[in-house]
Every structure is written in C-alpha cells, then in structure tokens.
Amino acid sequence: MQSWLVPHQRLLSQQLAQGRLAHAILFAGVAGAGKSALANWLVQALVCRQPGKDNDQGILFACQNCKSCRLYRQGSYPDFLSVTTDAKNIGVDDIRAVSTFVEKKAHLGQNKVVLLPMAEKMTTAAANALLKTLEEPGLSCVLILVSDDLEMLLPTITSRCRLYDIRPLSGQALLENLGRDKGRDKGQAEVNLFANVSQLPELTDEAVYRQFRLFTALLLDFLAARRSRADLLALLNENTYAFRWLEYMLVTMARSQYNWLSWSGIRAELADTGINRGEQSAAAGDDAGQLPDTETIWQVYQLVIACIRQLKSMVQANAGYLSEKLLVDIEAVLDK
Numbered sequence: 001m002q003s004w005l006v007p008h009q010r011l012l013s014q015q016l017a018q019g020r021l022a023h024a025i026l027f028a029g030v031a032g033a034g035k036s037a038l039a040n041w042l043v044q045a046l047v048c049r050q051p052g053k054d055n056d057q058g059i060l061f062a063c064q065n066c067k068s069c070r071l072y073r074q075g076s077y078p079d080f081l082s083v084t085t086d087a088k089n090i091g092v093d094d095i096r097a098v099s100t101f102v103e104k105k106a107h108l109g110q111n112k113v114v115l116l117p118m119a120e121k122m123t124t125a126a127a128n129a130l131l132k133t134l135e136e137p138g139l140s141c142v143l144i145l146v147s148d149d150l151e152m153l154l155p156t157i158t159s160r161c162r163l164y165d166i167r168p169l170s171g172q173a174l175l176e177n178l179g180r181d182k183g184r185d186k187g188q189a190e191v192n193l194f195a196n197v198s199q200l201p202e203l204t205d206e207a208v209y210r211q212f213r214l215f216t217a218l219l220l221d222f223l224a225a226r227r228s229r230a231d232l233l234a235l236l237n238e239n240t241y242a243f244r245w246l247e248y249m250l251v252t253m254a255r256s257q258y259n260w261l262s263w264s265g266i267r268a269e270l271a272d273t274g275i276n277r278g279e280q281s282a283a284a285g286d287d288a289g290q291l292p293d294t295e296t297i298w299q300v301y302q303l304v305i306a307c308i309r310q311l312k313s314m315v316q317a318n319a320g321y322l323s324e325k326l327l328v329d330i331e332a333v334l335d336k
C-alpha cells in the first residue's frame with residue numbers, strides 16, 4: 001500500500017474495531033491517488049470474519065483463510081455488491097439493485113458491503129435513488145463510494161457520506177520529490193506554488209512536470225497580457241492533464257492562495273524554454289501585464305468548470321472547438 005494511504009488505513013481500522021465506521025464512505029481524490037486499493041482493502045477487512053492486526057501500524061487486514069475470505073476471493077461472497085458498468089452512466093436500475101441488496105438480510109450474518117467504484121457516473125435520478133437508500137434508518141450495510149471527480153457528485157450525496165480525501169503527497173514532500181535534481185533554491189515562492197498543487201500526482205514524472213511548468217507560464221501570460229493564446233490552446237488540446245491543471249490553477253488563484261511573487265520567476269522560465277511563440281514574442285517585450293483580480297479569476301474559473309462539464313457530458317465532444325471557445329470566453333471576461 002502506498003505510504004500516503006497508511007494513515008487512512010489506520011484511522012479506518014480504528015473506526016472499524018470500535019464500531020464507529022460510517023455507513024456511507026466516500027473516497028475522493030485524483031486518478032492514481034490509490035483510492036481503489038484503499039477501497040478494496042476496506043471491503044476485504046469488512047468481509048473477513050477474523051481480521052488480523054498489524055500491531056506496528058494498528059491496521060486491520062483480512063485473514064484470507066476464513067470462509068468469507070475464501071468466498072470473496074472466488075467472487076462468490078453473497079453479501080458484497082460492486083456496482084460496475086461499461087455504460088456511460090450508472091442509471092436508476094443499477095441503484096435499484098443496490099436498494100434490493102441493502103434490504104435483504106445478510107446471508108452469512110456478517111457485514112454487507114456495497115462498492116461504487118465510479119460514483120460520479122451516477123445520473124441525477126440514480127443519485128436521488130441512492131439518496132433514499134442512504135436515508136434508510138438502521139442501514140445494515142456499508143456503502144463505499146469512490147470518485148475522482150467530486151464536482152460531478154450531487155452535494156446531497158457527498159454531505160451524507162464521510163469523506164476521505166486521498167492526496168498522494170503533501171506539498172513539501174512533493175516539492176522535495178520534484179526539486180531533487182533541480183539543484184537551485186528558488187525560495188519560498190516555489191514552495192507556495194507547489195504546496196497548492198499537491199493533488200497532482202502526475203507531477204512526480206519529470207517530463208510531465210516540465211509540461212506543467214510550461215502550462216503555468218502560458219496560462220499566466222495569457223491571463224495577465226492576453227499572450228501565448230495559441231500555445232495554451234495547443235497544450236489544452238494535446239495534454240490530457242491540461243484541463244485539470246487549468247482547474248487547479250484557477251481554484252488556487254480564486255482562493256487567493258497563490259503567491260504572485262513567483263510570477264516573475266515563471267516569466268523568466270518561460271523565456272528559458274525558448275519555445276516558439278510566433279509573432280507574439282516580438283510584441284511581448286518586458287511588459288509582464290497585470291494579473292486579474294480575484295473576482296475576475298473566479299468568473300474565469302466558473303467558465304472553466306462549465307467547459308469541463310460539457311466535455312465530460314458529451315459522448316464525442318468536439319474538444320478542439322470547446323477549448324477554443326473557452327479561451328475566447330475567458331478573454332471576454334478579462335476585457336470586461
């Protein structure tokens with residue numbers, strides 16, 4: 001199990017041992033954060049009749065030997081339901097199966113467990129149906145929801161679950177991870193920048209990290225001086241992470257957590273990359289431009305969220321068109 005999951009395991013083990021485990025649990029965090037591994041571990045700990053305990057860490061683990069563990073391994077433990085679908089959405093019928101399962105008496109007199117690995121795929125109707133189940137008094141079942149996309153879940157669902165926010169590394173640890181071979185001290189500004197993006201596990205990859213730095217520079221150049229538009233658009237269209245980076249950067253900026261001191265450093269780095277910025281570079285000069293105020297950033301953020309939702313909701317979205325339209329809309333907000 002990855003190191004950052006261990007504290008969650010410890011906490012959940014404690015709650016489980018003391019009978020305080022919530023009946024509705026939500027593991028949220030970016031893709032690759034280890035949510036599935038954590039969910040599978042918890043399911044097995046719940047299923048097992050005589051879970052063991054790692055005394056050093058205080059973590060429960062399934063014995064793998066009891067009848068329940070054996071049945072679970074064979075995929076025939078009767079009191080476990082995993083709601084998976086190849087379809088685009090988890091619909092009302094899928095959730096009806098959950099309700100039926102929840103109402104039934106446990107076959108083995110043990111815990112009943114429902115796992116929803118991609119909870120954000122629930123339609124609104126399905127989520128509302130699940131809500132009814134969550135509100136049942138004396139729910140004799142543990143529901144484990146997993147999602148990399150909290151935004152797509154109904155607030156009424158998230159508010160009824162105990163949320164476990166799974167983040168791969170803390171800001172400082174990530175920074176050390178990234179900075180190991182950088183050699184030069186860029187000071188506090190850099191720390192602040194990365195403290196805020198510690199939810200981006202892909203940045204531990206050096207090549208992706210360089211792309212992220214470039215993305216940040218282009219975004220800030222665009223927001224402050226309406227430059228780098230074409231390069232930013234290209235990155236949005238080509239880099240699978242770019243929209244998420246956009247969302248993270250803006251929410252960080254909107255919450256005023258961003259340390260603007262790093263802006264000059266980032267500009268210098270943009271110059272270092274030597275990327276071809278076409279005719280724009282001639283006009284760029286030394287004018288750093290002016291970064292928008294928080295209110296404007298907030299409006300831009302709303303545009304980005306709307307665009308991301310649109311991208312996700314369309315079966316075959318014309319991504320190129322949407323991202324180009326997004327930048328035009330952002331410019332309109334900036335120029336207001």
Ligand SMILES: [Zn+2]
Pocket residue numbers: 047048049050051062063064065066067068069
């Ligand atoms: Zn067991």
